[in-house]
Amino acid sequence: MSAVSWIDEFPARIAALDAAHLRRARRAVVPAKGAHLLVDGTPMLAFCSNDYLGLAAHSALAEAACAATREFGMGSGGSALVSGHSTANAELEEDLARFVQLPRALYFYAGYATNVGIIPALVGAGDALFSDELNHACLIDGARLSRATVHRYPHADLAALSALLAASPARRKLVITDAVFSMDGDVADLRALLALCERHDALLLIDDAHGFGVLGPQGRGTLAEAGLTGAHASPRVLYMATLSKAAGVAGAFVAGPGPLIEWLVQKARSYIFATAAPALLARALQASLRVIATDDWRRTQLHARIDQLRAGLAPLLQRTSWRLAESRTPVQALVIGANDEALAVMEGLRARGLWVPAIRPPTVPEGTARLRIALSAAHTEADVAQLLHALAKLAPHA
Numbered sequence: 001m002s003a004v005s006w007i008d009e010f011p012a013r014i015a016a017l018d019a020a021h022l023r024r025a026r027r028a029v030v031p032a033k034g035a036h037l038l039v040d041g042t043p044m045l046a047f048c049s050n051d052y053l054g055l056a057a058h059s060a061l062a063e064a065a066c067a068a069t070r071e072f073g074m075g076s077g078g079s080a081l082v083s084g085h086s087t088a089n090a091e092l093e094e095d096l097a098r099f100v101q102l103p104r105a106l107y108f109y110a111g112y113a114t115n116v117g118i119i120p121a122l123v124g125a126g127d128a129l130f131s132d133e134l135n136h137a138c139l140i141d142g143a144r145l146s147r148a149t150v151h152r153y154p155h156a157d158l159a160a161l162s163a164l165l166a167a168s169p170a171r172r173k174l175v176i177t178d179a180v181f182s183m184d185g186d187v188a189d190l191r192a193l194l195a196l197c198e199r200h201d202a203l204l205l206i207d208d209a210h211g212f213g214v215l216g217p218q219g220r221g222t223l224a225e226a227g228l229t230g231a232h233a234s235p236r237v238l239y240m241a242t243l244s245k246a247a248g249v250a251g252a253f254v255a256g257p258g259p260l261i262e263w264l265v266q267k268a269r270s271y272i273f274a275t276a277a278p279a280l281l282a283r284a285l286q287a288s289l290r291v292i293a294t295d296d297w298r299r300t301q302l303h304a305r306i307d308q309l310r311a312g313l314a315p316l317l318q319r320t321s322w323r324l325a326e327s328r329t330p331v332q333a334l335v336i337g338a339n340d341e342a343l344a345v346m347e348g349l350r351a352r353g354l355w356v357p358a359i360r361p362p363t364v365p366e367g368t369a370r371l372r373i374a375l376s377a378a379h380t381e382a383d384v385a386q387l388l389h390a391l392a393k394l395a396p397h398a
């Protein structure tokens, strides 16, 4: 009798995930009004969406997509370097470059694919990469794929980064960082990072998935907020952001100096060997950019909800060991500590119709299991009040 084939081991491997409480399930969702959803048929108020400005349900975006579908059809029919690059996609790239005040932009079908494609196009074996330890998975995966030597530095530790840059003999150095860190919501010091890159002749790649649309004047992003766009744009910065979060649609882009963007068109494999994004998404995104630029009230409302949550949690933080990570962004991390306690609070919220995910190690450091509360302009004051009330009930009483 032959040994058990590895192909027959998957049921046992899934059972092991179950036993370790690591098996994840998808929930089937239908949007309702505002931040309310039907989740597997049950109404829930969600604090886990990245739709930070409430644009996913905006009628102007849907209208633009419908009109584009009638004009262009559904699929793009080809990769961008063959026949898939529609006039809509080309116009979107011009709008994006203008909006973020950088010379040129390149539109990808997904944020994950953007970082996985552009990092290996920029550096390879013998080159050096410098990566914040809390960077998003797609920066990490892009770094691995590049085969450059990866130096991970402690979160936001510029002294450590400086020492690593100084010690590296590589001629090509690339620093990669989230602009807004996705698990804590804190913002990278882009000016200081750029200064280090200038000193060490490094290129800086910034992932602004959670800042685009939210931070900076008219939501132009974290780089604009730092004053590093327009006349102050640097030739050594590539700015990447997703269009699936605050912009409310799908896809992503990278913007920066013309020659760098042209190089990425030529060499980013996830761009070249994938079918171009459909024109209907580009048209929806053009509409989204107009709303982002004009609807300042959405950012005002979002920031009012952030202030309301932080002020409302203050009494609770006094009487528990819970901690609220420093953050002025829609990502608010309520660090609870032990895994089972974080899960119990998540379940308690769920029982009250509130959907807030618990994030546990290894996604976050050991002992810092947390609720990751994502706020949106779609939340009303009453929505946040309901969450605060439930958390006060679920918190341990001294």
Ligand SMILES: *Cc1c(COP(=O)(O)O)cnc(C)c1O
Pocket: 110, 111, 112, 113, 136, 138, 178, 182, 207, 209, 210, 242, 243, 244, 250, 251, 252
């Ligand atoms: C969501 C996210 C991405 C991936 O973007 P998609 O468009 O969802 O593929 C990339 N980077 C960061 C920091 C993100 O949070």
